Amino acid sequence: MSERFDIAVIGCGVVGLAILRRLAMSGLKAVALEKGADILSGASKGNSALLHTGFDAPPKSLELKCMQAGYAEYLDIRQNLNLPLLETSAIIAAWNEEEKAKLEGIEKKARANGVNDVKQLSPTELRIREPQLSRNALGGLLVPGEHVIDPWSAPLAYAHQAIAHGAKIIRKAEVTAARFEKDAWHLTTAQGEVTARIVINAAGLYGDKVEALARTPSFEVKPRKGQFVVFDKPAAKLLRAILLPVPTARTKGVVLFRTIFGNLAIGPTAEETDERENATTDTATLEKLKARAIEMLPALKDVDVTALYAGLRPATQQSEYIIEADEKQNWITAAGIRSTGLTGSLGIAQHVSALYAKHFGKLPKKLPPPKWTPVPNLAEHAIRPYMKGGEIICHCEWVTRGEIEAATKGPLPAGDLAGLKRRTRATMGRCQGFYCAQHVSAAFEKAKHGAS
Amino acid sequence: MEHHDVVIIGGGPAGLTLACELRERGRKDVVVLEREAQAGGIPRHCGHGGFGLYNSWRTHKGPTFAKLLREPAREIDLRTATTVLNFTMSGNLRLHSAKGIQEMSAGTLVLATGTREASRAARLIGGNKLPGVMNTGELQQRVYLNHEKPFSRPVIIGSEWVSFSSLLTCRHAGMRVQAMITEEASLDAPGIFGLGARLVFGAPVLRKAKLRAILGHKKVEAVEVEQGGTTKQIACDGVIISGKFRSESALYADGFIEREGWAPKVTEQFKTSRPNVLAVGNVLGHLERAGTCMLQARELAKVMTA
Ligand SMILES: Cc1cc2nc3c(=O)[nH]c(=O)nc-3n(C[C@H](O)[C@H](O)[C@H](O)COP(=O)(O)OP(=O)(O)OC[C@H]3O[C@@H](n4cnc5c(N)ncnc54)[C@H](O)[C@@H]3O)c2cc1C
Ligand SMILES: Cc1cc2nc3c(=O)[nH]c(=O)nc-3n(C[C@H](O)[C@H](O)[C@H](O)COP(=O)(O)OP(=O)(O)OC[C@H]3O[C@@H](n4cnc5c(N)ncnc54)[C@H](O)[C@@H]3O)c2cc1C
Numbered sequence: 001m002s003e004r005f006d007i008a009v010i011g012c013g014v015v016g017l018a019i020l021r022r023l024a025m026s027g028l029k030a031v032a033l034e035k036g037a038d039i040l041s042g043a044s045k046g047n048s049a050l051l052h053t054g055f056d057a058p059p060k061s062l063e064l065k066c067m068q069a070g071y072a073e074y075l076d077i078r079q080n081l082n083l084p085l086l087e088t089s090a091i092i093a094a095w096n097e098e099e100k101a102k103l104e105g106i107e108k109k110a111r112a113n114g115v116n117d118v119k120q121l122s123p124t125e126l127r128i129r130e131p132q133l134s135r136n137a138l139g140g141l142l143v144p145g146e147h148v149i150d151p152w153s154a155p156l157a158y159a160h161q162a163i164a165h166g167a168k169i170i171r172k173a174e175v176t177a178a179r180f181e182k183d184a185w186h187l188t189t190a191q192g193e194v195t196a197r198i199v200i201n202a203a204g205l206y207g208d209k210v211e212a213l214a215r216t217p218s219f220e221v222k223p224r225k226g227q228f229v230v231f232d233k234p235a236a237k238l239l240r241a242i243l244l245p246v247p248t249a250r251t252k253g254v255v256l257f258r259t260i261f262g263n264l265a266i267g268p269t270a271e272e273t274d275e276r277e278n279a280t281t282d283t284a285t286l287e288k289l290k291a292r293a294i295e296m297l298p299a300l301k302d303v304d305v306t307a308l309y310a311g312l313r314p315a316t317q318q319s320e321y322i323i324e325a326d327e328k329q330n331w332i333t334a335a336g337i338r339s340t341g342l343t344g345s346l347g348i349a350q351h352v353s354a355l356y357a358k359h360f361g362k363l364p365k366k367l368p369p370p371k372w373t374p375v376p377n378l379a380e381h382a383i384r385p386y387m388k389g390g391e392i393i394c395h396c397e398w399v400t401r402g403e404i405e406a407a408t409k410g411p412l413p414a415g416d417l418a419g420l421k422r423r424t425r426a427t428m429g430r431c432q433g434f435y436c437a438q439h440v441s442a443a444f445e446k447a448k449h450g451a452s
Numbered sequence: 453m454e455h456h457d458v459v460i461i462g463g464g465p466a467g468l469t470l471a472c473e474l475r476e477r478g479r480k481d482v483v484v485l486e487r488e489a490q491a492g493g494i495p496r497h498c499g500h501g502g503f504g505l506y507n508s509w510r511t512h513k514g515p516t517f518a519k520l521l522r523e524p525a526r527e528i529d530l531r532t533a534t535t536v537l538n539f540t541m542s543g544n545l546r547l548h549s550a551k552g553i554q555e556m557s558a559g560t561l562v563l564a565t566g567t568r569e570a571s572r573a574a575r576l577i578g579g580n581k582l583p584g585v586m587n588t589g590e591l592q593q594r595v596y597l598n599h600e601k602p603f604s605r606p607v608i609i610g611s612e613w614v615s616f617s618s619l620l621t622c623r624h625a626g627m628r629v630q631a632m633i634t635e636e637a638s639l640d641a642p643g644i645f646g647l648g649a650r651l652v653f654g655a656p657v658l659r660k661a662k663l664r665a666i667l668g669h670k671k672v673e674a675v676e677v678e679q680g681g682t683t684k685q686i687a688c689d690g691v692i693i694s695g696k697f698r699s700e701s702a703l704y705a706d707g708f709i710e711r712e713g714w715a716p717k718v719t720e721q722f723k724t725s726r727p728n729v730l731a732v733g734n735v736l737g738h739l740e741r742a743g744t745c746m747l748q749a750r751e752l753a754k755v756m757t758a
Pocket of ligand 1: 010011012013014015016033034035036039040041042043044045046047048049050051052173174175176202203204205206210224225226227268310311312313314337338339340341342343344
């Protein structure tokens with residue numbers, strides 16, 4: 001059992017999985033260790049799922065570089081992995097003169113960041129594009145390249161591709177201690193010891209804690225919570241673009257956006273918290289979010305709210321990504337990936353792979369051809385499994401029994417009910433389980449026991 | 453494309469009764485589309501008694517009642533495991549079944565899709581996402597169909613008469629209800645449970661109280677309730693979010709027909725804003741007893757064959 005890996009990635013969030021994928025595809029023997037019962041148990045389980053151009057990122061930052069590289073690679077590989085793209089564009093809407101005056105500065109910054117197709121919209125142009133938008137909007141800045149993607153299927157596809165290239169993913173494997181001995185790290189996990197030459201810390205909200213297992217952390221994670229309110233599907237017809245606010249010095253503000261699953265959502269808030277595990281919502285904030293959404297898009301008052309959620313950003317005291325290699329300690333840190341990690345993940349993986357090559361050994365020049373592992377599509381605007389028939393179990397999201405069974409099989413079966421929901425959307429619709437929750441959990445239990 | 457004289461969406465008490473009555477009145481080409489594997493609607497999983505034909509005093513348990521409904525329905529063209537997904541621009545139905553997606557057109561279309569409870573999300577109840585929070589529908593299916601006991605000390609939110617159905621379900625499963633929490637000033641339920649009750653089946657009733665948050669780590673540990681400007685916590689291990697029924701509006705919420713609140717806007721003759729579209733039963737927006745929905749369906753059959 002003394003299997004020795006080249007690389008052990010700690011954490012199966014979107015960042016860890018993208019890194020695992022890239023290194024496995026580069027021919028390294030890689031393993032990823034995840035504390036949760038399934039992948040995406042941390043920051044990556046609740047976000048806005050926007051694919052960002054980086055138009056408002058700090059100029060020349062590593063974050064910007066990773067976002068833009070990640071964006072490009074996503075577009076490059078998404079068809080092979082059957083990953084969706086909802087081409088929405090974004091509009092930064094100005095609701096008063098002060099905000100309007102700021103649009104020019106935002107436009108300049110976008111151009112400086114290489115996002116050259118931005119364009120100011122007059123109130124009339126805005127109205128033509130978004131007829132349902134409140135008449136109080138005074139104009140906006142169009143960012144054509146901002147889009148919406150599937151926050152769960154993308155990392156799942158990265159995980160599958162990594163496995164196809166020989167990587168191993170071990171879940172329920174919290175790393176609790178690390179010891180460096182004879183050129184390699186020996187990691188103590190809930191599933192036994194794992195030995196690897198290089199460790200990559202991609203532990204997200206626990207980045208500082210995992211760092212402390214090996215070295216003195218140079219940062220501290222200060223989680224920042226974001227709450228969301230999701231409206232039912234008819235709402236998606238009311239808005240085309242992602243509606244961004246003009247940021248103030250204090251806050252980036254909340255976004256109104258269509259989801260890849262055919263809903264419309266508003267969020268996230270930005271609230272400091274000490275909590276790393278449970279992202280709670282609170283009624284007062286939810287009420288405010290809902291009211292703000294209706295204020296911007298008055299027709300929303302006739303649409304029901306179907307879901308509430310909150311996510312935790314792995315923020316640190318610095319806004320920049322913390323990605324560094326420690327040559328002496330055989331350690332790479334990829335932490336503080338705060339609010340752009342879904343977009344940036346593939347770019348971060350490129351960067352980490354370059355750090356590896358620079359510090360820990362050349363990567364093979366000639367690689368075997370990529371093995372593609374397409375995932376089932378969950379996006380509302382593309383072809384979904386139910387369209388081919390089968391028995392629908394979840395009537396709100398039109399999830400079939402076949403999909404649920406498939407999600408409990410294969411090299412990375414759903415580890416828990418929450419993971420099953422992320423893989424299929426079952427019970428995530430408007431009835432929130434009135435009709436199907438019981439069928440879905442029964443089908444899950446049956447498939448799980450049938451499999452083992 | 454398949455065409456039928458009358459297409460009824462929903463095989464609950466309202467839809468099945470309408471189909472049978474229409475058949476008796478000589479309308480032969482009637483189809484009922486039901487998305488569940490078995491017709492019968494809500495009563496299928498209401499394991500407690502209280503279902504009567506046309507509000508008669510003879511009552512049955514829900515599942516028995518559903519069976520009684522299905523018997524005469526053997527004569528009709530009932531298609532189960534068939535979901536109406538939505539409508540096309542021209543008003544045709546898009547159906548899903550095991551075979552895939554198919555279109556159908558209807559001379560007259562009847563919506564009999566029932567109601568569902570406002571979810572936790574719709575009520576903006578905050579706190580943690582935890583197992584052990586469910587509505588009456590899920591509770592009943594777990595208790596009566598699966599013989600599960602999802603928790604043992606729940607609180608019940610709501611006081612409409614269906615909340616008492618939750619109470620009965622809890623009693624059946626041997627749970628001890630910790631409190632019944634209602635925003636109303638008085639209990640909205642009939643008979644012995646009526647006005648001013650302080651205890652129901654031994655459980656305290658908190659009136660003019662609003663559930664703000666559901667708390668706990670891996671499972672429900674307490675709820676936070678606001679009452680008269682102060683908040684307090686009540687320990688419990690489950691939350692039943694009941695009542696606040698609203699029409700199952702998924703099919704028409706996008707503007708297919710005009711609405712009044714969540715329900716279709718209808719005339720006294722059950723007509724919606726679209727000439728060939730009618731609506732009957734609980735989809736009209738009130739949670740009525742099954743017998744009342746069936747009376748409505750009979751009424752509609754008369755109108756349709758007059
Ligand atoms: C509200 C919100 C909105 C956002 N919106 C967007 C957006 O629109 N676009 C975008 O690109 N990005 C967005 N993001 C950012 C994005 O979600 C994050 O940057 C990203 O999820 C961070 O991923 P990660 O892999 O670094 O961390 P995580 O997802 O936290 O992954 C770390 C993993 O490590 C595991 N772990 C921790 N400790 C251990 C241990 N000791 N042993 C083993 N495993 C361990 C955890 O369980 C977890 O699964 C948003 C984030 C939030 C919170
Ligand atoms: C918890 C609870 C307890 C109750 N207790 C009692 C009681 O004790 N006594 C009593 O008399 N009444 C009781 N009722 C009320 C009674 O159940 C309803 O009045 C009755 O079921 C309403 O009939 P319906 O046909 O209008 O709707 P439903 O019974 O809701 O039937 C609607 C049907 O439409 C189907 N459907 C919906 N959308 C689609 C679609 N898109 N495609 C295909 N099919 C679709 C559904 O699957 C469902 O089968 C109770 C209700 C609840 C919720």
